[in-house]
Amino acid sequence: MIVVMKSTSSDADVQHVLSFLQNHGLSGHLSQGVERTVIGVLGAVGPSGAPGSLGGINPSIGEALEGLPNVEDVVRVSKPYKLASREFHPEDTIVEVPSACVEGGIVRIGGKEVVMMAGPCTVETEKQLMTTAAAVRKEGAVILRGGAFKPSTSPYGFRGLGEEGLKLLAKARDEFGMAIITEVMTPSDVAMVCEYADILQIGTRNMQNYMLLDEVGRTRKPVVIKRGMSATFEEWLLAAEYILSQGNRNVILCERGIRTFEKATRNTMDISAFPLLKRLSHLPVLSDPSQGTGRRDIVGPLSLASVAAGADALLVEVHPNPDEALKDGAQSITIPQFRELMPQLHAVAGAIGRSVITK
Amino acid sequence: MIVVMKSTSSDADVQHVLSFLQNHGLSGHLSQGVERTVIGVLGAVGPSGAPGSLGGINPSIGEALEGLPNVEDVVRVSKPYKLASREFHPEDTIVEVPSACVEGGIVRIGGKEVVMMAGPCTVETEKQLMTTAAAVRKEGAVILRGGAFKPSTSPYGFRGLGEEGLKLLAKARDEFGMAIITEVMTPSDVAMVCEYADILQIGTRNMQNYMLLDEVGRTRKPVVIKRGMSATFEEWLLAAEYILSQGNRNVILCERGIRTFEKATRNTMDISAFPLLKRLSHLPVLSDPSQGTGRRDIVGPLSLASVAAGADALLVEVHPNPDEALKDGAQSITIPQFRELMPQLHAVAGAIGRSVITK
Amino acid sequence: MIVVMKSTSSDADVQHVLSFLQNHGLSGHLSQGVERTVIGVLGAVGPSGAPGSLGGINPSIGEALEGLPNVEDVVRVSKPYKLASREFHPEDTIVEVPSACVEGGIVRIGGKEVVMMAGPCTVETEKQLMTTAAAVRKEGAVILRGGAFKPSTSPYGFRGLGEEGLKLLAKARDEFGMAIITEVMTPSDVAMVCEYADILQIGTRNMQNYMLLDEVGRTRKPVVIKRGMSATFEEWLLAAEYILSQGNRNVILCERGIRTFEKATRNTMDISAFPLLKRLSHLPVLSDPSQGTGRRDIVGPLSLASVAAGADALLVEVHPNPDEALKDGAQSITIPQFRELMPQLHAVAGAIGRSVITK
Amino acid sequence: MIVVMKSTSSDADVQHVLSFLQNHGLSGHLSQGVERTVIGVLGAVGPSGAPGSLGGINPSIGEALEGLPNVEDVVRVSKPYKLASREFHPEDTIVEVPSACVEGGIVRIGGKEVVMMAGPCTVETEKQLMTTAAAVRKEGAVILRGGAFKPSTSPYGFRGLGEEGLKLLAKARDEFGMAIITEVMTPSDVAMVCEYADILQIGTRNMQNYMLLDEVGRTRKPVVIKRGMSATFEEWLLAAEYILSQGNRNVILCERGIRTFEKATRNTMDISAFPLLKRLSHLPVLSDPSQGTGRRDIVGPLSLASVAAGADALLVEVHPNPDEALKDGAQSITIPQFRELMPQLHAVAGAIGRSVITK
Structure with a gap:
């Protein structure tokens, strides 16, 4: 109530x-x-x-x-999530992100315009990051992604450059005017990541890391919360509710595929998330087809499908040389593939009466 | 080999x-x-x-x-399925279906044009079928769906009108010139269903009913084989291989959603099936967003997403009064919803360089 | 009602x-x-x-x-399944199977005594079947399993010896006095399989092959119905209801593992099936730890766990030389492993106040 | 290597x-x-x-x-997990926990004796905790469970008494001589929880909270790591590897059920975990049938099945009045049910050549 x-x-x-x-x-x-x-x-x-x-x-x-x-x-809100529900907030929430590369300096996520976020899975070197940022910005991406803190299934895997990576991201922002989205993994890092990032990202493994949700909820930074690997919409919206109930209303949901029995793809994108979450909730919904498929060859079609179904933004992994990537190269598209994707995206967005913000 | x-x-x-x-x-x-x-x-x-x-x-x-x-x-074919593999047959297979309502009298599934199949989940009465057929044909559907033999989870559920339903379908074909697709559930019914239907449908529960696959493989009718509720692409293509290896090359794959933990939808559409199966196989791929979602309110967006991702055809349940349907009313769209969907579909197909065949 | x-x-x-x-x-x-x-x-x-x-x-x-x-x-029966529900039939159903090797010539499944069914996955040769039957009978198995009609995921896999296999099974029954359980895959085979078998088995892929369920329901043979690969208890009991509602009350449920994300085992045994189905239903419940694990090295412990949790019977694949088996050798235990298992089973059955019938 | x-x-x-x-x-x-x-x-x-x-x-x-x-x-260790693998450490690891109520003052987990851990899901009041502790100790439990920090799917749910709850647990230890196991949810709480607890518990939602794993790995306290809701054995052992690779060798794995399509139980216990993890790893394996089933009426049978399959210990939720529990009452057994369970457990442990340590 x-x-x-x-x-x-x-x-x-x-x-x-x-x-x-x-x-x-x-x-x-x-x-x-x-x-x-x-x-x-x-x-x-x-x-x-x-x-x-x-x-x-x-x-x-x-x-x-x-x-x-x-x-x-x-x-009366009939759902277990309250502040996240459409009943509570009938209008769409639009999350504003400062981004120097667009007119007016603000990118709006959740409005009429579709937003492209792109960049490497993981920040590896200055050269890799700058090359990628330059390329994706040129094609119309307005937000730069890049992991500095990386969850790794094995303790012996690469866990990211840490603050050094954040500094490189900030440098790329200065150079290209793009806003920065990057992951934060533990409550004690939130303040530090906030110094560098424009959007905080909560990864799939941390969707129910409640102390972390509380902590990002106490900031006013936009937060992208990824769906847990086998979470239901309800559990996911309840995780968003943790952030909202701490007073941070800048929450964006990110569908990144769920675990299924299919082995040919890393995960199975649940495309119904886009139209259905827009009915259940007022929050913007983002699509991550890179994690969602794990396969470079179908990231393009799944990007188009996401937008056709109502996604407000895309988060795409791009690498100048994916086969040498330190992490998740198989799911990163190349710069030429990204260049090919953007005009298709404009066409599909146009077909459903939306456009893609690029400047 | x-x-x-x-x-x-x-x-x-x-x-x-x-x-x-x-x-x-x-x-x-x-x-x-x-x-x-x-x-x-x-x-x-x-x-x-x-x-x-x-x-x-x-x-x-x-x-x-x-x-x-x-x-x-x-x-050398590296996959366990051979005749179904793209390696074996590098060109796209195009399945031809006689359909009087289009120019030339043949609908081609798997080519450049997207094909709309629509109609009621289940044939209930002559009036219900004819009303629906007239309406979907008017908007551009070229193939009429309708179940005469219906699998029912409960033995006390409605199991369809049987041959009586097939006769009504044949009558609708005569009247509207649309080809007919309908389910066959057991080997001994194949000959009879072939007398009435232009496309045989194998339901999700029968994807691994091998004697049935053998039997439809011995006909030369086009066969739509739906993905099993929790089947992998490989298992599904091996089921198609059963039909192909009996000599029937007119096989169409139909993604109809898989079982996941999500409860807000009946199934989860695996949209990656469209681009990925076109890489693994040469067979046409069809989308069933009605079964795939179980929710009328998102059948439209999932139809658009399927086509954006590369589906060759759509199979949509339409009912003149879905809330009174004998079966699966919740997932049937209304005639006005269908009327709204078609122009959106044309737009999205156009955005990716395809068109929708309507006459 | x-x-x-x-x-x-x-x-x-x-x-x-x-x-x-x-x-x-x-x-x-x-x-x-x-x-x-x-x-x-x-x-x-x-x-x-x-x-x-x-x-x-x-x-x-x-x-x-x-x-x-x-x-x-x-x-008033609150469940969608009626005849299968405990509400409808408060006492345990006991299915009687004629078996010459035990005193009185009848094995009772669902009573106080635990029943061991064992034998090869697939009938391959007379020698293989007779060797296995002799060995498992010696250790106390009273029912012989063996597949003559085998579902195969690939059309190029071994599909069984057919009626020839049934004849070999009948020969083994004559020789060792054990009852025979074997799979039937399609309605038109039911009459023929009934001539040879004492218990009909419906495989996991056919749990929702409704015409087959109807057909075995019209016989009075005991029927083992295996759980579908990702079926819920409710769907499974509704499948049993198909058989019961045709008048055949001799239905036995068989838990054989469900599909999960775990890759180290072929399936995941749902051990809760044993105590829970005994609450929901009056039907006997059988455990198939061979299919349920796919791994010879843990068939023993899962057999013991099944009995500890309340299983009425076990169905175990045994092969004289599993590494040369035509099918599913990895999940068949050897004859010495079977010999080791039986006394452990007696001990665990004894610990919960039951015994294992052997003669 | x-x-x-x-x-x-x-x-x-x-x-x-x-x-x-x-x-x-x-x-x-x-x-x-x-x-x-x-x-x-x-x-x-x-x-x-x-x-x-x-x-x-x-x-x-x-x-x-x-x-x-x-x-x-x-x-050469062929698995991605190294220190957790049986190849690296062929002998069973035995984790020692100080527990005044047993002879010698040490409970050994992973040896010949089965260990019973029991207590309320959540510490609610002193009276509730002391009543439960007295009762379960009397029947032979040697370790007391109780949550002070509780993960809650909803931000509006009960999140535990925090340090106040830890103090009550310590008081119960003083009174009954039982060791204490309790959950820790975030790195900054580890030091504080270590002051009170004898065993740290990592919950299912935190199985891949890597900073938390690192932090408990830096202590030398025994750590129970629960399986993630849909984690594979390999992912789970890699999570254990995080702790081990920080130098803490006192790691215990806890099977608590995985998410499946079955709705009649909260989770599906994967009983194969017990025999299989003992083959893949040298670490002790614990069973949590309360979380694993979510149903009081089958906690007993699943406890017996776990021990029959090789579990080294049990973690059972007991509540003096479960229907009034603040959390998870449906899965807590009553004190009389616990009293009934213990002798059955002795019998089943005996049947497989083990015993239950009670003093």
Whole structure:
């Protein structure tokens, strides 16, 4: 249940609602926006007296709340995720990312324009990064991806250049005017990564690393949260809810394929995520066809399919020489392949009444 | 290994190859086409003397075969499926279906034009079928779908009208000039269904019903083989190989979603099937977004995504009043939804350089 | 809903109930047992007038039925499967199989005694079958398994000796007094397989081959129905319901592992099937650890685990020389391994208060 | 590749090996045990000059290493996990946990005796914890489980009592002499949890939280690492390798069920984990049938099955009043159910030649 206050409501009105909730054994989650204040009614005290567990809420409570001073509306949210639900926030959320390479200096994710994010899987060397950045920017990518902290299934695998990699990414931003997206893996790194990155990325293995979600939720940076390897939409939206409930509303969902029995691809892209999440939620949805397929030869078709189905942005791995990549070369497309993809993308976006932002 | 005979080869040449194979403990699978004869080298006699098990083949055998009279080429096929593989048949297979409603009277599946197949999940009544057929034909569908024999998870569910349903389908064909696709569930029904249908459909539960595959393989009707609920591409292509190896080359693969942990959709469409199967195989690939999602509200976007990724045809469930459908109403789109979908489909097909055949 | 008639009820009473149902748009499924007659209330006529679809049943119908003459009880069955449910049949079903090698000539599956079925995956030669049968009988197996019709993923794989294999099985039965279990793959083979087999086996790929289920349902032979590769318990019990609803009550469920992401084993045995199916259903439950693991080295431990969890019987592949087996040698245990397993099995069965029948 | 030094080797000999590796572009991972020193040869410098990526190792390197002074043996480990593999460490690892309630004060996990760990899912109140601890100790449990930090799919769910919960656990240890196992969720909590716990638990969602694995690897506390929800054995053993490669050898694997399509149980226990991991690895393997089934009514049978298949220990959720539990009540057994389970467990352990340690 969500209580929406009138725009003319005072602090005292809000306090009144919170006290009412407390008196009925519930707790309120305050979300003070620029235009309106909403209070999430988030649960009851548990049977054994322990704090915070979610109990059922009596419907009559809703009616009583509607009668309190300066309450505009009480919205019943039927889903376990509240702030992430379309019911709570009927308009599309548009996440703004500062990006010097476009007119106005802001890229908007979740609006009419499709956004291309591209770059190497992993930052390896300055030359590799700069070559790739120059090439993808030239074709129209406006956000640069690159991993500095890399999860590796084996402790003996390459785990990234760390802060050195972040510095190279910042250098590329200075040079090409592209915003930077990069992964953060543990709460204690969040502050440091925030110094360099424009968008934080939560990887698939960390979708349910709740302390990390809490920590990025306390920043105001845009956060891309990748779907867990075998997570359902509901679990994924609940992970997004962790971030939202800490006050960070700049959350972007990223479909990167799920684990299935198919062995010919690394993962199976769940293309239904794009149209369906736009119905369940107001958050922008991003497609990662590189992780989603693990195969360079079909990254292009899956990119087109994602956009045809409603993806707001693409995250594509590009490498100047993928066969020598330190990580995931098989799924990185070459620069010529990227050059071929962009005009196809413009055509498909056009076919469904959208366009691709490139400048 | 596949032995391709020269077009000038005689029966004696072919016999020569077969004898050579037998003398080396192998068996040959003869495929006598109009233009050329090919012999699949299909395996060795097993260690215990039992016939037919697949043993390893000595590479020197290949060289010796190349030297036999009127052998044009010896193709090594690395996949377990042979006749279905792109290595064996580098050009796209185009399956021709007689359909009076198009110019020339033939619909070609697997060529440049995208083909729309639509109609009710299940034939319920003459009125329901005719209303739907009229509506989908008007918007450009050229093939009519409709189930007369229906698999039902429960023995108490509706199992279809049987031959009565086939007769109604034939009537719709007469009236609208559309070709008919309908399911056949058991070997003893194949002859009867062939009397009415232009395309036979093998359902997901029967993908590995080998006696049924053998039986439709002995006909020359086009056969759509749906992917098993949790089958891999390799298992699916091996099922197609059953049909092909009986001599029926008119095989179409149909992606209809696989079982995953996601509960918000009935199945998860594996969109990578379209570009990837076109690489692994020469067979046309069809998309069934109705079964693939189970949700009317996203059938449209998934149709567009399928075509963007390379699907050769679509199979869409349409019902004049889906909420009253006897079966699978939740996944059938309405006639107005179908009307909306077609122009979008033309646009997306155009964006990737294809068109949709409608007349 | 199930109507239980009093033991003193007459044919006229039964007819009365059936007419009542018909008058209310329902159909009755008659099950005339030795001690009592029950009538399954199995569904309503569909909205469009088509026969047989399952509609909701008004609860007031139940009350009215209770008032009819000589109706003892009306049982509401909440599950979609009815005759297979524990609610319908609270006592354990015990399936009797004639087997000359045991005292009294009858093996009972589903009672206190655990039953060992063993033999080769596939009947290859008379020598292989007789050697294996002699060995497993000596150690206490009372039922002999062996495939004459074999599903093969590839059309070029070994598909079994067919009727020749059945004849060898019959010969082994004559020699060792063991009952025979063997697979039947298509409806037109059912009559022939029934001539030789004591238990029919429906393989995992055919769990939803409904015409085959109907056909074995029309016999009175015991039928083992294997779980589909990724079927749920509910789908599996509905498949059993197909057989039961044709009047054959001799149904045994067989857990043979499900498909998961684990690659180190061929399938993943779902051991919870044993205790849970005994709660959901009254049917006996069999364990196939050979298919369930695909690895000879852990067939033993999984056999013990199955019995510890409540399996009523085991189906184990044994081969005199597994590395030369025509099919599935990797999952067949050797004769010495079988010899080692049997005393462990006696010990574990004893630990949970059961015994293993051997003579 | 693993280099085993002679017991008489000096620091200089070790240094010699490390230098040799460095000169050949490899790195060495030093593991200085009490009795012998081993050096894991862990990878090459990547093609682009970045450090640490795993390259192929020339076999001739192995031969050269064998010739260096005081090298006893060079072991080629074929698996991607090295220190976790049975090849590297042929004897069973036995993890010792101080536990005042048993003779000698040490519980050994991985030896002949089966170990019962039991207690509430979540520490709720002192009374709940003490009641449960007293009851399970009385029946023979020697280790007490209880969550103080709880992962919750929803941010509005109960997340545990935190350090307050740890203090209650410590109090229970003082009172009943049982060792304590409890979960740690983030690197910054490791030091604090170590102050209270005898065994650290890594939950299923954190199996690939690599910074957390590194951090617990730097302690010398026993660590139970649960299998990820859809992890393979290989991924799981690689996660264990993270801990081992930091020098902590006290690692215990815990099978807690994997995600499958079955809806009747929360997860599907993969019982093959017990015999198979004992072949692949030397680490002890623990079974969690509570998480593994999610159903109180089958926790008992799955406990017995786990032990029959070779589990070294059990982790069972017990609650004095499960229907009022704050978390996961459905999978907690009652105290009377626990009382019933223990003698059955003794019987099954006895049947396979093991016993259950209780004092």
